[in-house]
Amino acid sequence: MKTLRETVEREVSxxxxxxxxxxxxxxxxxxVRGHEIGHLHGSRMxxxxxxxxxxxxxxxxxxxxxHHILPQTGWISYYANGxxxxxxxxxxxxxxxxxxxxxxxxxxxxxxxxx
Numbered sequence: 001m002k003t004l005r006e007t008v009e010r011e012v013s014x015x016x017x018x019x020x021x022x023x024x025x026x027x028x029x030x031x032v033r034g035h036e037i038g039h040l041h042g043s044r045m046x047x048x049x050x051x052x053x054x055x056x057x058x059x060x061x062x063x064x065x066x067h068h069i070l071p072q073t074g075w076i077s078y079y080a081n082g083x084x085x086x087x088x089x090x091x092x093x094x095x096x097x098x099x100x101x102x103x104x105x106x107x108x109x110x111x112x113x114x115x
Contacts (some may be wrong), residue, residue, distance in 0.1 A: 001083070
């Protein structure tokens with residue numbers, strides 16, 4: 001049986017452009033386009049950075065908690081109760097991944113038409 005960390009790491013690291021590395025406060029960090037999409041603290045907690053507006057929505061919908069150290073920022077924390085929480089954590093990573101990939105596309109769009 002895979003741990004929550006193994007399940008999340010296996011899925012998120014498959015996405016195009018995602019890099020993994022050790023996180024500076026322990027655990028594993030996922031990055032895309034040079035930006036952190038979030039990190040795992042073992043199999044017990046995930047932290048992800050979002051714009052404050054998105055953080056407020058996620059917390060209001062019960063999908064996350066304000067960050068355990070930086071509650072007034074856009075960061076969220078998700079406290080896992082077991083491997084069943086892997087899908088919810090993967091969904092949060094996917095939301096942030098798609099947001100950052102789209103931001104990158106939007107920034108590149110004007111340059112595509114330049115000759």
